[in-house]
Amino acid sequence: MKKAMQTLPKITLKQLAVFVSIYQTGSTSRASEELHLSQSAVSSALTELESRLQMPLFERVGRRLNQHPNAHPIYIQAQAILGQSLTLEHYHKHQAGQIHIGASTTIGNYVLPPLLAKLYKALPDASVNTYIANTQEVVAEVEQLNIDIALVEGMPRPTDMKAIEQREWRTDKLMIFAKRDSQWLVDIASYNDAGDCYELSIEQLARLPLLVRETGSGTRQIIDEQLLKHLPDADVIMAIQQSEAIKHMVSADIGLGCLSQYVIDPELAAGTLVQVNVAGIDLSRTWWLVWHKARHQSPIWQTFIDILTSE
Structure with a gap:
């Protein structure tokens, strides 16, 4: 039977970093200071790397380490690998x-x-x-x-x-709204007691022009499911992609709009737009x-x- 080959441990980034530091500083003691490792840990890492590569990288002359001819090409490759590792680390931190x-x-x-x-x-x-x-x-x-x-x-x-x-x-609430004193409401709707909201029936709303968001928007989804299903004959005169455009068209009294309270809060507070309450309609979402x-x-x-x- 063939004898199984011994599996050597993999090269680690630590071993490469130790080797590069020894190559640059010329000693294990300076490398240990630079890397904040014990001198025994540095020596062990170098020995493990040499065993894995199956070649000497330094010649030991007393306490001195002289670079072996193998050291320089390994140094070039080790620098490249450590540089790529650092790039990857920076990328991870950025991501x-x-x-x-x-x-x-x-x-x-x-x-x-x-x-x-x-x-x-x-x-x-x-x-x-x-x-x-x-x-x-x-x-x-x-x-x-x-x-x-x-x-x-x-x-x-x-x-x-x-x-x-x-x-x-x-949770959010959509609001039907109109220009204050709108031509569409002056003869059919009345203000509530507080004077800050129109009151309409579903039948009255169905006869008025509506400006709504486009199909695919979350606002339009609620309008379809919770408003227009009650108004099969409603006069939807325009589907518009931008809420701001709807708000400005309603301000120009082209029709009534239906948008999130977040969109029209400033105009409601200023009194230029007015909420329209419709009995029996809940537009929360x-x-x-x-x-x-x-x-x-x-x-x-x-x-x-x-x-x-x-x-």
Whole structure:
């Protein structure tokens, strides 16, 4: 029978670092000081490396170490390997401080900025990329592993439910609203007792022009499911991708709008826009956190989750 070959231990980065330090300083004692290792640990690492390479790297003359002709080519290779290792370490540290956040339009424009301010306060060196689009588009990016975590307004509905984690995050309320003293409401609607809100019936609303978000957005999903199903003959005159555009068109009295309270709060406070209450209609909704189960949950990811869940 053939005798099994003895398996030698693998070369380690520590052994290479010890060798490079001895090569540069000329002694094990200086290398031990430079690397903060005991002299015996340095000598042991060098012996192990020579055994693994099956060649001497230094000639021992008394207490002195003279470089063997083998040492220089091994030194060049060791330097390259240690340099690549350092590059990889720097890359890992950089990646650990990076996060790619997705958000559907309303959250991205009105809610995400103060959350990012908290993240930068906790981690001043954080590197943050954002992707803002409608819910459908953002969830698709999560599924492609292009986004670490997403904040969306509509039910996520990924194509692969098993691969995606989704968690309820916040509640929000959509508001139907109009320009104060709108031409569309002056003859059919009345202010409530506080004078800060119109009152309409579902039948009255069905006869008025509506400006709504586009299909695929979280806002439109709720409008379809909780508003338009009661208004089969509603006059939806325009589907628009941007909430700000809807708000400005309503301010121009083109029609009524339906958006998140976060979008129109400043105008409601200023009195330029007015909420329209419709009896029997509830437009509250849940916001979701979404991420891919295969995505690495780095320290910055966890910090951001902590900020979100403390809200």
